[in-house]
Structure formats: structure tokens, C-alpha cells
Amino acid sequence: MSNDNQREELLEAIHHACRAFQNAADEVDEAVCLCVDINRTDLRCLDILERLGPLTAGELASKSGLTTGATTTLLDRLEHAGYATRTRDTVDRRKVLVDITPTVRGFAEEFYGRLAAEWDALAARFSNSDLATIVEFLEASRAINAGHAAQLRRDRAEAPPSSA
Numbered sequence: 001m002s003n004d005n006q007r008e009e010l011l012e013a014i015h016h017a018c019r020a021f022q023n024a025a026d027e028v029d030e031a032v033c034l035c036v037d038i039n040r041t042d043l044r045c046l047d048i049l050e051r052l053g054p055l056t057a058g059e060l061a062s063k064s065g066l067t068t069g070a071t072t073t074l075l076d077r078l079e080h081a082g083y084a085t086r087t088r089d090t091v092d093r094r095k096v097l098v099d100i101t102p103t104v105r106g107f108a109e110e111f112y113g114r115l116a117a118e119w120d121a122l123a124a125r126f127s128n129s130d131l132a133t134i135v136e137f138l139e140a141s142r143a144i145n146a147g148h149a150a151q152l153r154r155d156r157a158e159a160p161p162s163s164a
Contacts, residue, residue, distance in 0.1 A: 018141065028111075028112075028115065029043055031111075032107070032111045032112075035107070035111065036083075036107050036111075037081070038077075038078075038081065038083070041064070041066070041074065042074060042077065042078060042083070044064060045060060045064050045066075045071075045074055045078070046078070046083060046084070046100055046104055048060060048063050048064055049084070049098060049099060049100045049104075050100055050104065050105070050108060053099070054087075054097040054098060054099040055097065055098055056095055056096065056097060056098070057071050057072060057075060057086075057096065057098055058071075060075075060098055065149070065153065075098055082101055082103050083100065083101055083103060083104050084098055084099065084100055084101065084104075085098070085099055085100075085101055086098050087099070
């Protein structure tokens with residue numbers, strides 16, 4: 001087999017593996033949503049808050065791709081469920097910060113802790129150099145996906161109204 005053919009096969013395998021990984025991650029997230037009675041958008045926003053710390057509603061809207069109105073509704077829902085809190089910023093009292101509650105940290109550990117341990121065991125099979133390459137690939141892939149999503153949103157906003 002030529003190097004060109006091998007490369008094409010490897011690139012195809014990467015494409016399939018990434019899609020399969022995304023589907024499997026979606027399945028895990030869907031199962032967690034069912035366990036804690038929230039929807040996927042709620043979970044995505046809780047993840048953003050867990051990773052980045054307290055944010056304003058506007059920052060959360062920007063990072064999640066939601067409108068400010070949809071974010072307000074989401075925060076009302078999460079606050080009512082006991083998964084998020086809104087508190088005044090101690091430095092700028094005009095700002096309201098949104099954060100996750102200890103309940104979210106608890107179910108994150110319960111539902112994702114074992115998964116993280118299994119990933120750590122898997123990572124032990126790879127050298128530090130391999131892991132650095134994996135991180136580089138994943139970060140670049142995330143940036144490509146984010147750029148593609150942004151372009152799709154721009155295209156949709158610029159498109160003439162549908163007559164369907």
C-alpha cells in the first residue's frame with residue numbers, strides 16, 4: 001500500500017472515529033440529562049459554567065450561542081431546579097454572576113467521575129508526546145467546529161426568509 005493510500009485510509013478512519021466519539025459523548029450527555037431531568041442545552045450551559053466559573057448572563061449567552069432571552073429562561077429553569085445561582089458581583093454591584101451549585105458538582109462527579117477515571121487509564125497507554133499531539137488535535141478540531149458553527153449561524157442570519 002502506498003503512503004498516499006495509507007494516509008487517505010487513516011484520514012478516513014479519523015473522520016469516522018471523531019464522528020463516533022461525538023455520538024458516544026452525546027449518548028452519555030443524554031443519559032445524564034435523563035438522570036437529572038434537564039435538557040441538553042441546560043447541561044451544555046452547566047458545563048460552560050463548571051469549566052469557566054461564574055459568568056454574567058450575557059457572557060453565558062455568548063459562550064453558549066443562545067440569545068439573551070433564551071438564556072434568561074434557561075437560568076430561571078436552572079435556578080428553580082437548584083442547579084444555578086445568581087448573585088451580585090462584589091466588585092461591580094450592577095453585575096449579576098451566574099454559577100453552578102454544589103448539587104451540580106455532585107452529579108458531575110457521580111456521572112462523569114468514573115468516565116474521567118477510565119479516560120485516565122486509557123491515557124496511561126500513551127507517551128507524553130502522544131498526549132501532547134492528541135491535545136493539539138482536539139484543540140484544533142474544537143476551533144474548527146466552533147468556526148464552522150459560527151459560519152452556519154451567520155449564513156442563516158443572512159439568508160432570505162424561508163418560504164416553506
